[in-house]
Amino acid sequence: MLIVGLTGGIASGKSTVSKRLHEHHSLTIVDADKIAKEIVEPGKPAYNKIVSHFQPNLPNLVDPETKALNRPVLGKYVFENKSELQVLNSITHPAVRRQMIWEIIKSWFSFDKMVILDVPLLFEAKLDEFCGVNVCVICDGELQLERLMARNPELSAEDCKNRIKNQMSNEVKISKSDVVIENNSTREKLYEEVDKIVKQLMPSTFWSYFEVLIPPVGLASALIVYLRNTLFKKGVSSTVPIAKLQKTA
Numbered sequence: 001m002l003i004v005g006l007t008g009g010i011a012s013g014k015s016t017v018s019k020r021l022h023e024h025h026s027l028t029i030v031d032a033d034k035i036a037k038e039i040v041e042p043g044k045p046a047y048n049k050i051v052s053h054f055q056p057n058l059p060n061l062v063d064p065e066t067k068a069l070n071r072p073v074l075g076k077y078v079f080e081n082k083s084e085l086q087v088l089n090s091i092t093h094p095a096v097r098r099q100m101i102w103e104i105i106k107s108w109f110s111f112d113k114m115v116i117l118d119v120p121l122l123f124e125a126k127l128d129e130f131c132g133v134n135v136c137v138i139c140d141g142e143l144q145l146e147r148l149m150a151r152n153p154e155l156s157a158e159d160c161k162n163r164i165k166n167q168m169s170n171e172v173k174i175s176k177s178d179v180v181i182e183n184n185s186t187r188e189k190l191y192e193e194v195d196k197i198v199k200q201l202m203p204s205t206f207w208s209y210f211e212v213l214i215p216p217v218g219l220a221s222a223l224i225v226y227l228r229n230t231l232f233k234k235g236v237s238s239t240v241p242i243a244k245l246q247k248t249a
């Protein structure tokens, strides 16, 4: 099974790509934003830690009736305070990572040929280490801000800029990615690019069954990917964006 890490800055188009991959190519999507919401539901360990750390500074952090976190309040606060964002990450990321690994295992036993990890913080949370291929969606800064403001009208322009500012730059993401998708044009153009990439990356059905039915083969192939990523790829700009791959092919 090929594990594909899908990342990109806020509002770059990851969910739009994921939707295409799920609806048109029937691929399983493991959505980190969705998991990150589930692990902070009232009563969960991460919820309790967040409330005890942040409530002293944010009296309206919790909805008095539902007890759910007030996400806009927490979001505004952490994206204005880098150290507090790091605290939130240190509480949420281990739980997100555990749940994602569990979802990958489930997908493996379902004989999936390819699974997509849709993770905004793929490199920061070190989830790229499990991925055979890392794909980054990028778009120009102005377009990113425009799309973010249109999608989240509840956020001010300053809030949007704070969110973008607190993320890894496109340059670094590109340097760590195997494939780069530029999303500066229409959705149709984006879908064309996505379809092309799926065609290039899709492993054979035979190989996927082989890996599950002969577990040592599957484990060896997962280990090779992990070792390659941790020993040889970390922080090194040695990967080739797909645009370059296509030119040299």
Ligand SMILES: CC(C)(COP(=O)(O)OP(=O)(O)OC[C@H]1O[C@@H](n2cnc3c(N)ncnc32)[C@H](O)[C@@H]1O)[C@@H](O)C(=O)NCCC(=O)NCCS
Pocket: 009, 010, 011, 032, 033, 036, 071, 072, 074, 075, 078, 085, 088, 089, 092, 093, 096, 119, 120, 121, 125, 163, 166, 167
């Ligand atoms: C800060 C929170 C409360 C804001 O919630 P909100 O509902 O407004 O946003 P949502 O969760 O839908 O995220 C929207 C986008 O914000 C960006 N974002 C979210 N968390 C982070 C973060 N820790 N660092 C940088 N960008 C982030 C991503 O691009 C994400 O797609 C929430 O994002 C959160 O709990 N973040 C910490 C967990 C996390 O890192 N999630 C990302 C997946 S690993």
Ligand SMILES: Nc1ncnc2c1ncn2[C@@H]1O[C@H](COP(=O)(O)OP(=O)(O)OP(=O)(O)O)[C@@H](O)[C@H]1O
Pocket: 008, 009, 010, 011, 012, 013, 014, 015, 016, 017, 033, 120, 147, 148, 150, 151, 183, 184, 185, 186, 187, 188, 190
């Ligand atoms: N090519 C495109 N043309 C026009 N609008 C687009 C295009 N791609 C994405 N959008 C729109 O831009 C917004 C952001 O896209 P999307 O939600 O896919 O980004 P994202 O990377 O998943 O964001 P987040 O990190 O917040 O989850 C959405 O409203 C989406 O419909």
